[in-house]
Amino acid sequence: MxxxxxxxxxxxxxxxxxxxxKTQCDKxxxxxxxxxxxxxxxxxxxxxxxxxxxxxxxxxxxIARLTPEIDWENNDGFYPTDLRxxxxxxxxTKRGRPVCITFTESGHDLQFDSxxxxxxxxxxxxxxxxGTNNIMESVGDGEPLLHYIRQRMLFLEQHPExxx
Numbered sequence: 001m002x003x004x005x006x007x008x009x010x011x012x013x014x015x016x017x018x019x020x021x022k023t024q025c026d027k028x029x030x031x032x033x034x035x036x037x038x039x040x041x042x043x044x045x046x047x048x049x050x051x052x053x054x055x056x057x058x059x060x061x062x063i064a065r066l067t068p069e070i071d072w073e074n075n076d077g078f079y080p081t082d083l084r085x086x087x088x089x090x091x092x093t094k095r096g097r098p099v100c101i102t103f104t105e106s107g108h109d110l111q112f113d114s115x116x117x118x119x120x121x122x123x124x125x126x127x128x129x130x131g132t133n134n135i136m137e138s139v140g141d142g143e144p145l146l147h148y149i150r151q152r153m154l155f156l157e158q159h160p161e162x163x164x
Contacts, residue, residue, distance in 0.1 A: 051105035052078040052087060059110055059139060060089055063101075066142070067149060069094055086113070097156040099149065104136055111136040112145055115152070 056078055064072045072091040081088050081102075088102045102113040116135040139145045 051108075051110070055105060055110040056087060056089075056103055059142070059145075062142065063145065063149070066146060067091075069153070070099055070149070093153060093156065097153070099152055099156070101145070101149070102134070103139075106136070110139040112139060112148065114148065 060072060064070075070091040070093055072089060075089070078087045078089070080086060084104060086102050086104045088100050091099045093099060104111050104113075113134040114137040137144050137148070
C-alpha cells in the first residue's frame with residue numbers, strides 16, 4: 001500500500017510540470033505575438049520612404065543652403081511631371097531668373113538632367129517629348145549638381161533675355 005501514495009505523488013508532479021510548461025508556452029507565445037506585431041510595424045515604416053522624401057527633400061535642403069543666391073520653391077509634396085516619373089524643382093535667382101532641376105531616382109541613386117540629350121533618329125518622337133532622351137547625371141557627392149546649377153546661372157547671366 002505504500003506504493004500508491006508514491007505513484008500518486010509522481011502523477012501529481014507530471015500534472016504540475018505540464019501546467020508549468022503550458023503556462024510558460026502561453027507566456028512565450030504572447031511575447032512572440034508582441035514581437036511579430038512590432039516587427040510588422042517596423043517593416044511598414046521601412047517600406048514607406050519614397051525617394052522624394054528619402055533622397056530629394058534632404059538633397060534640396062542642402063542645395064538651398066549651398067545656393068543662397070537662389071530662392072527654391074518650398075514644396076510640401078513632390079509630384080512627377082513627365083512619362084519617366086521625373087520631378088522638377090523650381091527656383092529663382094535674386095535677379096528673378098528662373099532655375100530648375102529635374103530629378104529622377106534610378107537604382108537608389110538620385111540623378112538630375114544634365115541639360116544634354118541623346119541624339120534621336122527623328123526629332124519630336126514621343127521619347128523626346130517625354131524627356132526620356134535626356135542625359136542624366138548622378139548627384140553623387142553634390143558637386144556635379146552644384147556645378148550644373150552654377151553653369152545654368154552663368155548661362156542665364158550671359159543671356160538676360162532668357163527666362164524673364
